[in-house]
Amino acid sequence: MESGPPPTLEDLAQRYYSPDDPSLKGAGYLRAYTRLLEPRRQEPLAILELGVSTGASLLSWHDYLPNATIIGIDIEPPPARVVGVARVHVLQGDQADPALLDQAAAIVGRPFDLIIDDASHFGHLTKRSLHYLFPRLLAPGGWYVIEDFGTGFLPHYADGTVYAPPDWTDAQPHTREYRSSQFGMVGIVKQLIDAMMQEVATGARSYLAIERLLIEPNIVFIEKSRQPGAPWPGPMPDKPRLPEPPDDLRVRLDEHAARLAELERVVSRLRRVLAPVLWLRRSLRK
Ligand SMILES: C[S@@+](CC[C@H](N)C(=O)[O-])C[C@H]1O[C@@H](n2cnc3c(N)ncnc32)[C@H](O)[C@@H]1O
Numbered sequence: 001m002e003s004g005p006p007p008t009l010e011d012l013a014q015r016y017y018s019p020d021d022p023s024l025k026g027a028g029y030l031r032a033y034t035r036l037l038e039p040r041r042q043e044p045l046a047i048l049e050l051g052v053s054t055g056a057s058l059l060s061w062h063d064y065l066p067n068a069t070i071i072g073i074d075i076e077p078p079p080a081r082v083v084g085v086a087r088v089h090v091l092q093g094d095q096a097d098p099a100l101l102d103q104a105a106a107i108v109g110r111p112f113d114l115i116i117d118d119a120s121h122f123g124h125l126t127k128r129s130l131h132y133l134f135p136r137l138l139a140p141g142g143w144y145v146i147e148d149f150g151t152g153f154l155p156h157y158a159d160g161t162v163y164a165p166p167d168w169t170d171a172q173p174h175t176r177e178y179r180s181s182q183f184g185m186v187g188i189v190k191q192l193i194d195a196m197m198q199e200v201a202t203g204a205r206s207y208l209a210i211e212r213l214l215i216e217p218n219i220v221f222i223e224k225s226r227q228p229g230a231p232w233p234g235p236m237p238d239k240p241r242l243p244e245p246p247d248d249l250r251v252r253l254d255e256h257a258a259r260l261a262e263l264e265r266v267v268s269r270l271r272r273v274l275a276p277v278l279w280l281r282r283s284l285r286k
Helices: 009-016 027-040 056-064 098-108 123-137 149-153 184-202 247-285
Strands: 046-050 069-074 088-092 112-117 138-147 210-216 219-224
Touching: 009 027, 009 056, 027 112, 027 210, 027 219, 046 056, 046 098, 046 123, 056 069, 056 088, 069 098, 088 098, 098 123, 112 123, 123 138, 123 184, 138 184, 149 184, 184 210, 184 219
Parallel strands: 046 069, 046 112, 069 088, 112 138
Antiparallel strands: 138 219, 210 219
């Protein structure tokens, strides 16, 4: 039992992270998590964190939220200091493995109140986890957090690139499209705006029922709506689906294909007609 005032997240970061730990959650992150969690400190929250590393964050959540159950997932084996800690469970495996994510939810027996993705920081894995967890295993009104989405601005990251500021001279009367980086997790965070706007734009809800996006430097907080979204479209396919051409384009392509076939018929007829003439010319040249 701790005596004195309950620890802040800053106290716990000092307690559990070594100062040179690259995973140390920054001051801005801790402030944002405090805003989110302080009013709910005594609740029996269910928390899932993708990415465990030394276990410092799991132990911080454990001490900050005395009635919460905390599940961690990491591709590496669990660090010794979290093994056997009450209310903390660690599963080993990939952050995007649906069976493992189901296993995590089965431990708490209900959807999570908070899911944090601090694992690979690759766009495709981040998106697969979100696609599976957000609509199915996050409680209505719950929060989904993606940390360090700025890897999309890192040229040495597999799906990142060199940061390029958007062109601010494009504010011209006839400009319709305002371009900006779409690489890696940066692109995914920008796509979330489209998902949130789908109902406003089309009248049809997205399966990602987003109530609110709170985008801060390098971290995004996604609040799940209390209203149900559209039905989950099913598992993410393993190969990207090519977009279907629009109907008018398909008609034009069919017309071009018919013209090409006709052209080929004409050329082969010409070849047959000209063959004796060409043979005669070659023979006379010899
Ligand atoms: C930034 S660290 C996590 C730090 C931890 N959340 C904290 O705040 O102390 C990232 C972790 O993600 C793990 N990881 C990387 N790729 C993964 C994947 N595909 N699935 C699950 N974990 C992964 C790494 O092994 C590493 O321990």
